[in-house]
Structure formats: structure tokens, C-alpha cells
Amino acid sequence: MKQCVTREFRAKLTDEQKILCWKTFGNKRFTWNHLLDQYIQYGKANNWEVKYNNYASLLAANPFLKESDSTALNNVAEELYKACKLLFPQGRTPNFKQKGKDRRSYTSNCINNNIRFEEGVGGLNYLIMPKLKRVRIIKHRDIPADGKIKRATIKETAGGNFYIAVVFEIETEEPNYKDAPTGFMEALDYSMPKLFVSYFGTFDVTPEDLRWYYDIEEKLAKEQRKLNRMKPGSKNYYEQLHVIGKLHEHAANRRKDFLHKLSRKMADYYDVIVVETLDLQEMGKRGVREDGKFYCYGKRISDNAFGMFCRFLAYKLRDQNNKLRDQNKYLVKTPKTFASTQLCSNCGYKNAAAKDVSVRKWTCPICGEHHDRDKNSCNNLLKEGRNIINRWTSGDSSFELTPDGVLSEKKPHSKIKRR
Known part of the structure; x- marks a missing residue:
């Protein structure tokens, strides 16, 4: 049986990495708002039908989006498509993202081992992330030995700290629930x-x-x-x-x-x-x-x-x-x-x-x-x-x-x- 487990680590980002994260937060908000506007315009003209729209349509006119991880922006497009598909039949639309009020985080998918752990000199631990390269982390917990990394989410808290949540896929045995416990x-x-x-x-x-x-x-x-x-x-x-x-x-x-x-x-x-x-x-x-x-x-x-x-x-x-x-x-x-x-x-x-x-x-x-x-x-x-x-x-x-x-x-x- 496959099961997903999450391990969250504190990240020590450099100034350049922080700036790149902030840019990705903004590009994520930009992608959501522009694609949502396209969905609404298309829905009004076609009886609120939902047709999938990839973020790649925004790249030609907005080359600054290439500074961010492509899987992160693609996840935004997937999330918006699911939201529109759910809400449009109910007569509702997703909300536009507002600067300063949206969640400061983004998710990158693991493709061709582009997200992986790396041991550094002197006991330092690093996580390789797309665009960010080597990110120093505080690995306070052991990672699953046979776990396969599926995705990683980096977020900034209100206090200015950064955390990375890594999702692993592991193989577990199906638990046996035949006997009902009587004690404890x-x-x-x-x-x-x-x-x-x-x-x-x-x-x-x-x-x-x-x-x-x-x-x-x-x-x-x-x-x-x-x-x-x-x-x-x-x-x-x-x-x-x-x-x-x-x-x-x-x-x-x-x-x-x-x-x-x-x-x-x-x-x-x-x-x-x-x-x-x-x-x-x-x-x-x-x-x-x-x-x-x-x-x-x-x-x-x-x-x-x-x-x-x-x-x-x-x-x-x-x-x-x-x-x-x-x-x-x-x-x-x-x-x-x-x-x-x-x-x-x-x-x-x-x-x-x-x-x-x-x-x-x-x-x-x-x-x-x-x-x-x-x-x-x-x-x-x-x-x-x-x-x-x-x-x-x-x-x-x-x-x-x-x-x-x-x-x-x-x-x-x-x-x-x-x-």
C-alpha cells in the first residue's frame, strides 16, 4: 500500500534565494489572477463552460515568469482549473489573489530527481530545489529511507521565517483491523x-x-x-x-x-x-x-x-x-x-x-x-x-x-x- 508522509524543515535561505522566493510568490499570484480572468471571460461567452488553460499562454507577453519554477506555476494553473470546474456550476467564481493577503508559499514537483537531499561539509544539510539550487535546512528529523520525493512546498511565515515541507511516497503494509481492542x-x-x-x-x-x-x-x-x-x-x-x-x-x-x-x-x-x-x-x-x-x-x-x-x-x-x-x-x-x-x-x-x-x-x-x-x-x-x-x-x-x-x-x- 502506498502512503504519503510529510517532513517539514526550517530553511536558512540566502538573500538571493529569498528574493527569488518573493518573485515566485508574486508570479504565482499574477498567474492565478490572469488565468482566472480568462476563465471568467470564456465562461460568460460559453454558458460557463470550463476549458483548461495552461499558464504557458502568459509566457510570451510576460517573460519575467521564466524566473520562477515552471512546475510551481503549472500547479497554480491546475489548482485554478479544479476550482473553476467545481464553482462555476454552482454560480460562483474563485476569488482573485490580493497582494499582502494571499498565502506566501509555492509547491514544486519532483521531476528527474530535481528535488533531493545532499550532505554538506561539517554536518550541514542541504535540499536541492529548482531555481533555488542548494538550500540549507535544519534536518531535525530522519527522512524515510525508501521514500520517494513527490513534491516540496516552501512557505514564508508572518515572522519572516522559511520552511520547506517535503512529501514522500512510501510503501507500507495494509494494517489488519480484524480484532477490536478491549483495553487501553x-x-x-x-x-x-x-x-x-x-x-x-x-x-x-x-x-x-x-x-x-x-x-x-x-x-x-x-x-x-x-x-x-x-x-x-x-x-x-x-x-x-x-x-x-x-x-x-x-x-x-x-x-x-x-x-x-x-x-x-x-x-x-x-x-x-x-x-x-x-x-x-x-x-x-x-x-x-x-x-x-x-x-x-x-x-x-x-x-x-x-x-x-x-x-x-x-x-x-x-x-x-x-x-x-x-x-x-x-x-x-x-x-x-x-x-x-x-x-x-x-x-x-x-x-x-x-x-x-x-x-x-x-x-x-x-x-x-x-x-x-x-x-x-x-x-x-x-x-x-x-x-x-x-x-x-x-x-x-x-x-x-x-x-x-x-x-x-x-x-x-x-x-x-x-x-
């Missing part, structure tokens, strides 16, 4: 201040561990006030943008470091972890109403990054290189319709009043069991997780294991709206 299971109930509440509580964290954005908020406000007093587009303005970007990047790195370490510990300790399916973006928009006041917790939900934590858990549980992987390991997501907080974990009675987040404890009127909201939800998730695994291993086709390593309910195919 854990259930995580999402908690806004604590990230999660678990059934056993072995790896629970405190709200003080999760204040990544709040720790920089005061300093960030001070730097943003400085930015507001500067002339947009000036040299000082862009330098101040880098200062603000470094603050955000520092908070993001602290968040990722904490979640990576926590997810690695849990993936090594447990065989199955059960979580609930949540729409965190919608939760951040709606907020909650308590004591007659409306509270929006979008900042808190974004800061604790429970969705990112679940992604880390999924691929770490799936990782074939895990030395403790003596059993099948998966991340199980319960269906959205499963009311984990409203069900009595003892008798199964559904208490609709427990849906309100202000209800932290309640007593079941049928069996008299007294419940803590979070612990009761974890108990229900644990039972539902075992039920999902048993049904799936028994051949129930309503559940599937995604390539990301998540065992969940199959999603229905979305219907595309026609004009």
Missing part, C-alpha cells in the same frame, strides 16, 4: 478552559497550561497600536508587521509544541481514543448565553486548538513507526447526533435539560444516579466508541477509516448546485 481506551470530552476532560484523567491539563495567546495579548495590543500610527505601505509599516507576525508565530509554536508532546504521550499509552464530533468554528461564532448575558468564546476556542490536537492524535495513533504499536490503534469520532451530555451513563435516559451548558450536575429521574456533566459525557463516549468499533469490525459499512486515521461515520456525498 480513553474518551475525551471537549472542555473550553481545560482543552478536554478525560474518563481516567491521566493526562488532564489545567487552564494555566493553555494561555498561549493570552500571554502575548497585552504586548500584541501595544505593537498593533504602533502599527496604526504608521503609514500603510511604508518601510516601517512592513517592519512592524514582521514584529507582530513574530508574536503570533511564537504563540503558535508554543501551542504546537505542547499539543505535539501531549498527543505523543497519549498515542503511546492508549490503543483507542474516542472524541466527539464538534463544529468548533460554529461554536466560536455563536457563543453562549449565561445569566442573561451573551458570551462569545471564539478566542478561547481558537487558542486551545482542540481540532489541531485531534489531528495530531489521529496521525500519531496511525503511525506505523510507533514502537508501542502492538495492537491496532485508532481515533474514533462519534456521530454528531450522539448526545453524550444528555444521556444517563447508567440507564440510558435522555435528559433534554442537560443540553444547556449551565447545567454542570444533574440527577437521573429514572435510576437516581447523580452525574457530573463532563465525567458522564466521557462515560457515554467510551461506551459509544466500543460500540462503533464492534460494529465496524463486524462489517458495518456505515463506518469507515479515513486516510487520516479517523474511524467515523461515513459522510454523505454533497450535491453540486447547478446554475
Whole structure:
């Protein structure tokens, strides 16, 4: 079975290499906007039919595009073609790229070994990239010995740092998922201040561990006030943008470091972890109403990054290189319709009043069991997780294991709206 894995490395670019990257970012935006304009003009005249247009049509009138890697611009044309093919039948069009607001990255494909690793003198490591030639990298992780390089994406962060993500294609054995594990299971109930509440509580964290954005908020406000007093587009303005970007990047790195370490510990300790399916973006928009006041917790939900934590858990549980992987390991997501907080974990009675987040404890009127909201939800998730695994291993086709390593309910195919 072929599988793609990604390794990301910090890149130490020279000034000439940085300028070439910036030019490629601009050429990528230029190619997207001009091809999109051609697609729209052709679509208006031909009942919104989509006809593939290669970026080579722009080369004659714009020779500066030859300074950039041809595969990077070709990837832009492919991406735009797929976007138009998807959105035009829905009566929509892709957005034009705007300078300063688009993502500063591009992807180069590996053709004839033009992307490869190279050992330097004194333990230095280099990655050969098209146009950029030898790029010094910090190789903090080993690369797959039998992996074939497919493509590499170079990106610039808001703080001015460059990273290169290399995608390898490797051959792996098809995992055997015949026997459902019976032990080492854990259930995580999402908690806004604590990230999660678990059934056993072995790896629970405190709200003080999760204040990544709040720790920089005061300093960030001070730097943003400085930015507001500067002339947009000036040299000082862009330098101040880098200062603000470094603050955000520092908070993001602290968040990722904490979640990576926590997810690695849990993936090594447990065989199955059960979580609930949540729409965190919608939760951040709606907020909650308590004591007659409306509270929006979008900042808190974004800061604790429970969705990112679940992604880390999924691929770490799936990782074939895990030395403790003596059993099948998966991340199980319960269906959205499963009311984990409203069900009595003892008798199964559904208490609709427990849906309100202000209800932290309640007593079941049928069996008299007294419940803590979070612990009761974890108990229900644990039972539902075992039920999902048993049904799936028994051949129930309503559940599937995604390539990301998540065992969940199959999603229905979305219907595309026609004009």
C-alpha cells in the first residue's frame, strides 16, 4: 500500500534565494489572477463552460515568469482549473489573489530527481530545489529511507521565517483491523478552559497550561497600536508587521509544541481514543448565553486548538513507526447526533435539560444516579466508541477509516448546485 508522509524543515535561505522566493510568490499570484480572468471571460461567452488553460499562454507577453519554477506555476494553473470546474456550476467564481493577503508559499514537483537531499561539509544539510539550487535546512528529523520525493512546498511565515515541507511516497503494509481492542481506551470530552476532560484523567491539563495567546495579548495590543500610527505601505509599516507576525508565530509554536508532546504521550499509552464530533468554528461564532448575558468564546476556542490536537492524535495513533504499536490503534469520532451530555451513563435516559451548558450536575429521574456533566459525557463516549468499533469490525459499512486515521461515520456525498 502506498502512503504519503510529510517532513517539514526550517530553511536558512540566502538573500538571493529569498528574493527569488518573493518573485515566485508574486508570479504565482499574477498567474492565478490572469488565468482566472480568462476563465471568467470564456465562461460568460460559453454558458460557463470550463476549458483548461495552461499558464504557458502568459509566457510570451510576460517573460519575467521564466524566473520562477515552471512546475510551481503549472500547479497554480491546475489548482485554478479544479476550482473553476467545481464553482462555476454552482454560480460562483474563485476569488482573485490580493497582494499582502494571499498565502506566501509555492509547491514544486519532483521531476528527474530535481528535488533531493545532499550532505554538506561539517554536518550541514542541504535540499536541492529548482531555481533555488542548494538550500540549507535544519534536518531535525530522519527522512524515510525508501521514500520517494513527490513534491516540496516552501512557505514564508508572518515572522519572516522559511520552511520547506517535503512529501514522500512510501510503501507500507495494509494494517489488519480484524480484532477490536478491549483495553487501553480513553474518551475525551471537549472542555473550553481545560482543552478536554478525560474518563481516567491521566493526562488532564489545567487552564494555566493553555494561555498561549493570552500571554502575548497585552504586548500584541501595544505593537498593533504602533502599527496604526504608521503609514500603510511604508518601510516601517512592513517592519512592524514582521514584529507582530513574530508574536503570533511564537504563540503558535508554543501551542504546537505542547499539543505535539501531549498527543505523543497519549498515542503511546492508549490503543483507542474516542472524541466527539464538534463544529468548533460554529461554536466560536455563536457563543453562549449565561445569566442573561451573551458570551462569545471564539478566542478561547481558537487558542486551545482542540481540532489541531485531534489531528495530531489521529496521525500519531496511525503511525506505523510507533514502537508501542502492538495492537491496532485508532481515533474514533462519534456521530454528531450522539448526545453524550444528555444521556444517563447508567440507564440510558435522555435528559433534554442537560443540553444547556449551565447545567454542570444533574440527577437521573429514572435510576437516581447523580452525574457530573463532563465525567458522564466521557462515560457515554467510551461506551459509544466500543460500540462503533464492534460494529465496524463486524462489517458495518456505515463506518469507515479515513486516510487520516479517523474511524467515523461515513459522510454523505454533497450535491453540486447547478446554475
